Amino acid sequence: MAVSESEQRRGVVAVIEPGGHKLPLSMAGPGAMGKTGYWRTQRPVVNYERCTGCYLCWLYCPDNVIEMVPGKGPRGQDIPVIDYDYCKGCGVCAAVCPVKAIDMVDESKFLAKEKEEGDGNA
């Protein structure tokens, strides 16, 4: 039994052999619960001047939204870049940072700004 084009586009149906039964299958991918960035009330903001590139925030982030970019810091260090689409704003990164380079800022400040710019995110 072939998988139809519309089913393939959704990427959700697997054919199990033998028997050829079509089964709904969850595929690993971002956004299993949508853009979880909407849950956030406080936004982590990284001060790259202070950051030493120690990787601790990357290691502890429970949502895996921090990506380490090698050699892009002001002193040539590796720096964390946060994906705000999915960051839930728990603040674990700010709490484990040994040099206090991550500040938790109220989300309302960013939402007001984004509204002005017409981002539609608010």
Place this chain on the structure above:
Amino acid sequence: MAVNIKKLPKKPYVIPGHAACPGCPESMGFKYLGMALGDKAVVVIPAGCSSVIQGLWPRQGFGLPILNIVFAAAASTASGLARALKRRGVDAQVVVWAGDGGTADIGFQALSAAAERGEDIIYICVDNEAYMNTGIQRSGLTPYGAWTTTTHTGKKQFKKPMPQIVAAHRVPYVATASVGYPWDFIAKLKKAASIRGFKYIHLHAPCPVGWRFDPSLTAKIAQLAVETGAWILYEYENGKLRLNPPSNRLIDPKKRKPIEEYLKLQGRFRHLKPEDIEMIKKEIETNWEDIIRALKIQGDL
């Protein structure tokens, strides 16, 4: 086995946008599981928070093959899976990722039987000290004095000594770990994967929702639990007990931080009276005495 943080795999085994609460220790722990075992791991998850964290079809938030199964059958399912994969010649490591209820209460007989048969699996108990997924009910691993929705005045019984119970099955590897010390957990997982037979790792995972603390403190509270001596990091390798850093420096009670530092951050211990804190201190002291006695018998102390 030292772990270099910068050389850990960058591949996401926990994928952004999953359904965990902010500051979840289980998704943290699962990330370390992926980092340690890589694509070799096949995970069996009984009912619990981790079955919810995966999110809704057609996506899933964990980047490893997962079999979701009922509470009572996690270890027995993993036994069959490990044997079948071996016969089919697949190079895989079957891992059970169970909560404290799925380990110490409902899943206990399957765990005990798999340990007795010596199945080639890694059993990880993610211990958040209550049934968090169903609404914070007490479990056999809830500590003395802790508030839950079924123990309003604090639990009156002590925590089950789960690692010792499994170690009494004489399995090749039993260890305790904490989400506050990922390098220790990753090293223990790698060691467990290199051993054949039944391996058990007990992962301490502070839950911000159920323990009533700020989500940013997950890692800090996990570290405080170890530094105050409330949670001890050790491993039994072929029956031989060894303390791991930083717990190996804390045999002397004077070197431990006061337990109040750990208790005062958590809302579930808010109602404690001084005599309750004395009871908790006594329990911790008993746990340490057991460890020290075992080390003395081995001649390591």
